[in-house]
């Protein structure tokens with residue numbers, strides 16, 4: 394029995410045949426007829442244009458229905474399920490995620506989100522007073538807060554860099570991090586895709602530079618998994634955390650953590666029970682009782698993602714970003730805070746209007762143009778983050794372009 398048959402028999406998944414057929418049709422990134430069909434796989438609220446898919450991805454209806462079925466199934470079986478089948482099912486789910494990022498299932502666990510994954514490493518790292526950590530001011534606030542807490546509790550020293558919005562080349566970014574490293578540096582945190590701008594960073598080069606100086610690298614992949622294609626081992630990082638409710642469109646509250654095998658034993662787990670029982674990365678994965686039905690929907694989300702095609706999804710997302718940025722990048726009064734080079738961005742871009750504060754821009758986009766975004770104002774980034782999804786139409790982006798032209 395192969396893996397697919399196994400999952401079908403024990404967990405009962407597979408998309409509706411009509412949807413699977415639709416997803417499998419050949420189509421390019423600019424085939425609006427195809428993408429209009431994909432849009433129909435979702436229930437889209439008509440009151441506004443959702444260009445804030447960076448927070449999390451809503452589920453296609455087929456995945457949502459499967460998720461509801463998992464809730465019913467777990468509820469039907471009760472404690473019996475939780476004491477027995479839960480464990481092999483969860484293992485099967487983490488294997489599916491490991492397949493998506495092309496790493497060994499022995500090196501990956503399912504968590505609640507990126508915050509839990511990365512804060513577990515930051516908090517559980519065997520710090521000595523005076524050790525140093527490096528990260529960027531544009532990194533996600535929750536992880537910066539966790540580093541600040543460890544600094545207060547354990548006396549570590551934090552070195553912060555500020556990322557350029559439009560780097561000349563990879564070396565500019567690698568050198569920025571390299572210059573912050575000292576003989577006391579132990580850990581460097583870096584975003585795979587910066588959440589406020591959508592900029593993709595040269596992770597492998599940063600890791601190779603840091604390793605040459607004896608520094609470990611923890612990557613914040615919240616926005617990268619199932620958005621851009623990559624092989625996790627090729628990044629050469631030591632730790633990688635992501636939220637699966639973002640671009641993999643798993644129900645809310647499911648994330649992943651990868652730890653290189655040689656580091657597993659030295660990290661202090663947040664919840665200690667598994668430390669006694671489990672060997673390998675499982676020692677970091679004691680969750681307590683948790684909504685396992687959300688984990689079970691991983692199989693349905695992965696199925697949808699696979700049918701859509703990772704390469705095609707990435708191409709469409711980048712196409713949508715470029716569709717609107719190309720029309721406004723050189724307009725007077727419009728400021729793009731995301732690099733133009735296609736290898737440095739995916740779906741996300743950040744745009745400002747010179748004469749408006751980001752919060753005013755977000756309000757006017759919503760009030761006057763029915764476009765929902767999020768305002769970003771800090772650390773050199775002033776604008777609204779614009780995040781389309783696979784269901785976003787070019788007509789919706791035309792509305793954004795009209796709005797920006799009028800507001801600028």
Ligand SMILES: Cc1ncc(COP(=O)(O)O)c(C=O)c1O
Nearest residue numbers: 506507508509533588613615636
């Ligand atoms: C770069 C980055 N890291 C971490 C997070 C935190 O994700 P979560 O709230 O799912 O833990 C986010 C959320 O938007 C993010 O953009």
